[in-house]
Amino acid sequence: MSRLRTHYPLRATILEGRFFQLSENEILHSISLEYTSELTRLHSAYSIPEPDHPRPEISSPSFRIYGTEYDEVNRTLVGVLALRWIHFNDYESFVGCQPNSVKLRPQSFNWICNIYRKTIKSNEDLFTLITSTVINDLGKAPSLTTDYAKLTGTDINKVNHDMILYQVIHHPAVAETLVPSLTKVSSEHKHDLSLGIKLGAEFNFGQLAQAENVPACLSGLKTDLKNNPRAFEMRFMEQLLDIAGAAGHTDYTCARKLVEPIFDSYKNVYDVAIDIISGNLGLREGYDIILIRRVELLQRVGWKRAESLNIRDKEKRALMRLLCIGGAASIKTADLYYQTFTAVNLSRTVYEGLVEGLNVDGSLEQPAVQPTYLPAMCGLAIANTANGTTGEKMKALTALLTYLSRVLVIDKDSLSFKRLPEGVIVVERDLRQTIQPILESAAFKHKPDILTDAPMPRDQVAKMADGYEWSFTAISI
Incomplete structure (x- = not known):
């Protein structure tokens, strides 16, 4: 392993088509060397704990690298390991610890694998995707805004972490100092990466999947990405990896959070976004499809009240949005929100x-x-x-x-x-x-x-x- 790491830095390994020949430990150590500055920032990034969830017996990714636990590092690196499971079509590793009641279905995993194959067509694509995955949550690290303020005199720590990253990478004088991995991304791929980060700053896929944001947040799909669907595909793939690693601070043995209901909601986001980019849907029309499909899901599980919901009725639309926000996927949860709201x-x-x-x-x-x-x-x-x-x-x-x-x-x-x-x-x-x-x-x-x-x-x-x-x-x- 040491010889491979010494003579084959990560970028060179990827460009030579050798990345997926590495073992998990070799991947983790290679990434820690390639993205030393970025991962160090993530040591202090915040995360929402899950105190009641038991940790696996095996060592976490951050412990294998640093000998200690860093939640956001674990989340990030599990996302990269999920990319390896996808590449090898390793369904069992991907879903290993997921509850049977919501486990990602094989056909859904195949859909994800197809998106990966459609999006990643070159080794440069692969390096860009891994870089995007590693830097995605840097805005959660307090040191990024502190260092940005020192270099520019501008305080940006009051905006969301996606917007923080967007502001950093769009300031040429400081971007490559604060996020040095950007210097290794080709100019063409850096453009796509930047567009994806800009989109994420105003339109978070997970927030649309849960109806947490509003239709106006989708406008970047019509403007910035109108003639560049490829940048959207790269961003979407990175977001899938982000969900796959979302529970990596408590369970790093599989993609615990990317279960069937979550996948279903993100696939809806994908369908809506592609139709908005192509001009087939308006912003409110696209947003409402998310609400409608939540109701259709509840109809499939037998929730009778779903039949009375109408997207054109303001009161019922508000309830439909609450059902999305609450992640209602069962009769019991849907009834709880319905009965409370009424x-x-x-x-x-x-x-x-x-x-x-x-x-x-x-x-x-x-x-x-x-x-x-x-x-x-x-x-x-x-x-x-x-x-x-x-x-x-x-x-x-x-x-x-x-x-x-x-x-x-x-x-x-x-x-x-x-x-x-x-x-x-x-x-x-x-x-x-x-x-x-x-x-x-x-x-x-x-x-x-x-x-x-x-x-x-x-x-x-x-x-x-x-x-x-x-x-x-x-x-x-």
Whole structure:
């Protein structure tokens, strides 16, 4: 192994077509040498822990390299190992630890393998994809924004991690200093990589899969990628690897998170995006397909209420979006959201606020709110009850939806709104920072209404209208 690593650096190994001849350990060590700076930054990147999930008996990727645990390094490297499983059509390794009830089906795995073969046509493509996978979450590392501010004098640490990376790589004077692996990507592939990162900064595939974002976030598909579907294919492949490694900080033996329901939602995103890029669908039309397919999934599992849902009815569309946000894939979960949303203990004011807020697309006249981490917060709220009864879960979800009705409001007369840069059409509000500790607390378990007094998240610019420039002087209020 040492001889191979010494004489065949990763890029050379890939360009000579030798990458998939390496063992897993050789791949991990080669990547650690090729991307030393990038992986070091990931040592301090944040992740949402899963304390109750037992770790496998074998050593994690980061432990094999560094002798210690780094969550985001593990997540990143499991994504790269997933690429190896895909290349070898190794279905058993890919799904090894997935629960049988939601295990990725063989035909779905084959679809992923076909996307890989369609996208990766050269060794340079492969190197670019691996580079994209390694740098994808660098924006989560505090050191990246700190070093960017030192070099440019601009503070960008109040925007989402995708936008942080986009700003870094689009600043020629600092990009190759802060992300040195970019110097090894060919100019043609760097262009595609940059387009994909720009798209990800305003349009997160996972957020569309869960209806967490809004239709305006999809506009980059019509503009930046209109004549470059290849950049989208590369970004989509990288995002599949990102999901495959998403549980890598707790289970690094397989692609634990890329289960059938998640794959199904991402395939929907792929279909919608391709149709928008080709001009066959508008932004709201494409977005609504995600909602419609969630209802169709629930119909297939036997949820009778699905038959009454209509995308053209604002109230029912709001419920359809909540079903996506909640990841409803069973009758029990769908009923929980339906019964909570229509229950008498959800006040009329809250109900109307939810219906209105969940139906805003995002425009100069009416900016939309993107409540990031809402799906995860829904899961935390429902899980943290005293006895796990349906009634307790409804109370917990009611408290969260009541809070959400406030979050979704853009008060045009407020000082914070007036201070936003001109051209804003989507405002991001990060729920993780304001309510995650509350939802995980013992107090919430017994009295969910404590969420009523929770502070509002900061406003962050998530999307600017075409023709308007990003401004970081007023990006967070």
